[in-house]
Amino acid sequence: MLFLVGSIAGLGLPWLAATLLGTLFEEQSQSATLVVFLLAAALIVLTALTVIGGRASSDLSFEIQRDVRKDIYDHVQRLPVAYHDHSRQGDLLALMTWEASQLATFLSLTLTAVPSSLVTVAGALAILFYLHPLAAIFLPLLIPGYYLILKIMGRRLRNLAQQVQEEEARVFTAAEQDLEMAHSIKAAAVEELRLSLFDAQLLRSRAVNVREGRILATIGPFIGLLTSLAFVLIIVIVGQDLSRQGLSASELLSVLLYVALLTRPVGLLADLFGRLQGARGTLQRMQEVLKEPVEVGYASNGKIDRCRGAIEFVGVSFAYPGKPEILQNVSFKIEPGETVGVIGKNGAGKSTIAKLLLRFYEPLVGQILIDGVPTRELQIQELRKRIGYVSQQPYLYNASILENITFGAECTDQKRLEEALRQSRACDLQSQLPAGLETIVGDRGVRISGGQCQRIALARALLRNPPIVILDEATSMFDPEGEEDFVRESSMAFANRTVIIISHRPSSLTSADRVFQAVSGRILEVQPIAG
Ligand SMILES: Nc1ncnc2c1ncn2[C@@H]1O[C@H](COP(=O)(O)OP(=O)(O)OP(=O)(O)O)[C@@H](O)[C@H]1O
Numbered sequence: 001m002l003f004l005v006g007s008i009a010g011l012g013l014p015w016l017a018a019t020l021l022g023t024l025f026e027e028q029s030q031s032a033t034l035v036v037f038l039l040a041a042a043l044i045v046l047t048a049l050t051v052i053g054g055r056a057s058s059d060l061s062f063e064i065q066r067d068v069r070k071d072i073y074d075h076v077q078r079l080p081v082a083y084h085d086h087s088r089q090g091d092l093l094a095l096m097t098w099e100a101s102q103l104a105t106f107l108s109l110t111l112t113a114v115p116s117s118l119v120t121v122a123g124a125l126a127i128l129f130y131l132h133p134l135a136a137i138f139l140p141l142l143i144p145g146y147y148l149i150l151k152i153m154g155r156r157l158r159n160l161a162q163q164v165q166e167e168e169a170r171v172f173t174a175a176e177q178d179l180e181m182a183h184s185i186k187a188a189a190v191e192e193l194r195l196s197l198f199d200a201q202l203l204r205s206r207a208v209n210v211r212e213g214r215i216l217a218t219i220g221p222f223i224g225l226l227t228s229l230a231f232v233l234i235i236v237i238v239g240q241d242l243s244r245q246g247l248s249a250s251e252l253l254s255v256l257l258y259v260a261l262l263t264r265p266v267g268l269l270a271d272l273f274g275r276l277q278g279a280r281g282t283l284q285r286m287q288e289v290l291k292e293p294v295e296v297g298y299a300s301n302g303k304i305d306r307c308r309g310a311i312e313f314v315g316v317s318f319a320y321p322g323k324p325e326i327l328q329n330v331s332f333k334i335e336p337g338e339t340v341g342v343i344g345k346n347g348a349g350k351s352t353i354a355k356l357l358l359r360f361y362e363p364l365v366g367q368i369l370i371d372g373v374p375t376r377e378l379q380i381q382e383l384r385k386r387i388g389y390v391s392q393q394p395y396l397y398n399a400s401i402l403e404n405i406t407f408g409a410e411c412t413d414q415k416r417l418e419e420a421l422r423q424s425r426a427c428d429l430q431s432q433l434p435a436g437l438e439t440i441v442g443d444r445g446v447r448i449s450g451g452q453c454q455r456i457a458l459a460r461a462l463l464r465n466p467p468i469v470i471l472d473e474a475t476s477m478f479d480p481e482g483e484e485d486f487v488r489e490s491s492m493a494f495a496n497r498t499v500i501i502i503s504h505r506p507s508s509l510t511s512a513d514r515v516f517q518a519v520s521g522r523i524l525e526v527q528p529i530a531g
Pocket residue numbers: 085320321323326344345346347348349350351352353392518
């Protein structure tokens with residue numbers, strides 16, 4: 001709105017400037033003073049409106065950026081695990097960060113500058129038509145010229161803009177992965193190799209950026225050239241009237257200033273056209289992500305009010321996409337409060353059982369029941385809140401141990417926290433680390449040991465007090481003494497829960513009432529391990 005008011009006010013400036021010149025020519029000093037005063041006032045108002053409008057446009061850009069980032073983040077969070085297995089994190093990161101910010105700048109510019117530019121163009125043309133109809137009629141003839149330039153350059157620009165964004169996303173991916181792999185890169189002493197690979201990606205990105213930059217650098221001057229040529233032609237047409245005494249000097253100046261006023265929106269048009277190509281690619285990629293279906297279970301409203309923890313697999317078969325079946329017609333039942341161990345070779349499908357229970361993936365055939373209710377009928381977060389899952393790799397935030405433990409817990413009652421710390425043996429960390437639970441763990445827990453990471457992950461799961469606990473190699477990095485303590489403490493921790501312990505170590509399974517073995521797609525019950 002402010003930009004529109006500014007544009008309308010701006011339309012008065014050429015007229016005031018030309019009037020000033022006219023009064024000076026005619027040596028009417030009193031009128032000149034008034035016009036100077038009006039001109040100065042108009043310039044001050046215009047500057048104020050431009051500043052306010054510019055700030056509003058910048059605010060709008062950041063508002064759009066926030067909305068876009070939030071929408072993508074929210075949607076990506078709700079996408080199934082299978083989507084994340086196949087997507088590139090770098091692409092999503094690029095989309096949520098710099099691509100979203102480019103798009104926001106383009107949209108805010110379009111929303112604020114385009115309407116005001118249209119007002120300037122329409123107003124200047126109308127005034128020009130009044131002042132000099134021939135010059136005004138001549139100007140719209142430039143439009144096909146602009147169209148031709150944009151059409152010729154636009155086609156090449158569109159492909160390039162897409163390639164630029166793809167290559168930039170690859171730069172993100174490469175940087176992100178190498179940062180994550182920093183320790184392994186150093187251990188393998190392959191810094192130079194990784195640098196050369198990263199540089200190769202930078203070169204690919206530079207090549208497309210340079211090509212795009214060259215086209216963008218050409219469009220503006222070509223459009224400017226066309227406008228300048230038209231300007232020259234208008235000077236010739238209008239100048240003839242001047243020599244024929246049909247036009248005063250101030251009228252001539254007026255006409256030229258209005259023509260000059262028209263060049264600003266044209267420059268903006270060229271700039272927006274360049275940004276539009278990138279914005280189209282970003283919008284297309286956003287659409288691709290946003291139209292990915294979210295996990296079905298979000299929409300269900302099935303609940304288990306008091307979960308007892310009975311688990312049943314009924315004829316479950318499952319295969320990861322493009323792979324042979326890892327589970328074939330698997331059926332078993334675990335009673336509430338039971339502790340069950342699961343053993344089996346690497347890749348036998350043990351973790352897959354846990355992931356199916358959590359509905360990270362859906363069985364191809366058969367169904368999984370909790371307390372007799374098919375998990376597919378339950379609201380997915382309701383289901384997951386009932387299961388404390390400690391995975392093989394503990395995922396930790398770069399925050400304090402305490403923040404990592406209380407992450408996601410609805411209630412952080414001190415007594416329960418102490419209980420979870422004791423049961424997981426995370427209480428040992430208080431004496432092992434000088435800063436105790438306030439110790440910052442670093443990215444993915446690099447600043448503490450593997451066993452300490454596992455204790456934190458265990459404490460996190462137990463603090464939520466879930467009726468079902470799945471420990472997937474959750475104590476594999478514990479020292480024998482720590483594991484012994486854990487098994488002893490766990491008898492209390494597991495007392496009223498259903499527990500599945502996936503492990504290769506017999507010492508972890510001594511508390512199990514029953515033991516299952518995953519073998520050749522089947523789950524067989526074997527002899528429990530004596531304590
Ligand atoms: N997300 C996935 N996409 C495709 N295949 C997968 C995926 N996760 C696991 N697999 C494959 O499924 C099989 C079973 O994997 P799973 O993790 O269940 O084995 P596991 O018995 O837990 O093995 P380990 O003892 O090594 O932890 C393996 O062959 C594995 O390569």
